[in-house]
Amino acid sequence: MSERRFDPTHGEWVTVATHRQDRTYQPSAASCPLCPTRPGHEPTEVPREHYEIAVFANRFPSLSTRPPEPDVEGTALVPVEPAYGHCEVVVFTDDHHATLADVGVTRVRLLIETWARRVADLGADPAVRYVLPFENKGEAVGVTLHHPHGQIFAYPDVPPRPSRELAAARRHHDRTGRCVFCDVVAAEAGGVREVVAGEHFVAGVPPWARFPYEVDVWSRAHVPSLPELSAHARGDLARVLARVLAGYDRFFGVSTSYLLGVHAAPTDGTDRDVSHLHVEICPPHRGGGKLKYLAGSETFGGAFLTDVAPEVAAERLRAGCANVEVPA
Numbered sequence: 001m002s003e004r005r006f007d008p009t010h011g012e013w014v015t016v017a018t019h020r021q022d023r024t025y026q027p028s029a030a031s032c033p034l035c036p037t038r039p040g041h042e043p044t045e046v047p048r049e050h051y052e053i054a055v056f057a058n059r060f061p062s063l064s065t066r067p068p069e070p071d072v073e074g075t076a077l078v079p080v081e082p083a084y085g086h087c088e089v090v091v092f093t094d095d096h097h098a099t100l101a102d103v104g105v106t107r108v109r110l111l112i113e114t115w116a117r118r119v120a121d122l123g124a125d126p127a128v129r130y131v132l133p134f135e136n137k138g139e140a141v142g143v144t145l146h147h148p149h150g151q152i153f154a155y156p157d158v159p160p161r162p163s164r165e166l167a168a169a170r171r172h173h174d175r176t177g178r179c180v181f182c183d184v185v186a187a188e189a190g191g192v193r194e195v196v197a198g199e200h201f202v203a204g205v206p207p208w209a210r211f212p213y214e215v216d217v218w219s220r221a222h223v224p225s226l227p228e229l230s231a232h233a234r235g236d237l238a239r240v241l242a243r244v245l246a247g248y249d250r251f252f253g254v255s256t257s258y259l260l261g262v263h264a265a266p267t268d269g270t271d272r273d274v275s276h277l278h279v280e281i282c283p284p285h286r287g288g289g290k291l292k293y294l295a296g297s298e299t300f301g302g303a304f305l306t307d308v309a310p311e312v313a314a315e316r317l318r319a320g321c322a323n324v325e326v327p328a
């Protein structure tokens, strides 16, 4: 079963993809499906002995270009539709034990270029409205495959969080005539919550951070999405991202678990004036080995509570990122 059901009480679609229960769950390094195919061994998902970046369709997709007919019939109250879309896997190193924090700036840049190309290609599908590159890293956020990798989902609509973000940006634009993210960059760059300053991008703990050590990486210029980013800016984003991730590991003293997602303009050409490229990174760590869980207020209220002041988190992360070794 793989279908989308509409929740009329919240105005959101939910995807039901039961076949995903059978997906590969935490395989050992010896039977990793994302490792290179070794001579004389069973082929993995990547039919190469070495690779830098591999992109392929997820074998257990939530959304697919040939979705099955829904199992249940929709009603006027709860419409049901085939789960159309694209789910791709992006493996950014053939080293099972590497992380995005240590693959080096050159590889992070190659990943950013891959994201940009996939956003353009998947976004060219007229049935796609939004493309979201993301990475779930570490067991603390429920990762099922340890081999470092990210994913790209292409949705038939703008998903709830970017949709709310765009609506807020639209209201700000209506009121002030300006992009809200351009205003945020002007207010935050060089301030107490800045973590890493690049030429084209600035990373900081947002004043409204939902996770204690959330870092957002904003483009300094008003760039709607990855494909429009200049070569220079892509290189700068790679340097800033690599530094933030290495800084996390140094500050927390462990290989940090996190959720990382790229927010940009819908691919249907709407809202480009208020869409401003940025990356959100949310580690579940609270420090001292403790984790933040989504509890009652967050789950039912949608109201996040955090116990570290963003200014304090930024000061700690700034120290973690300062002079941190980042491989080229």
Ligand SMILES: [Zn+2]
Pocket (backbone or CB within 6 Å): 029, 032, 033, 034, 035, 036, 095, 096, 147
């Ligand atoms: Zn592997």
Ligand SMILES: [Zn+2]
Pocket (backbone or CB within 6 Å): 179, 180, 181, 182, 183, 221, 222, 223, 275, 276
């Ligand atoms: Zn802007």
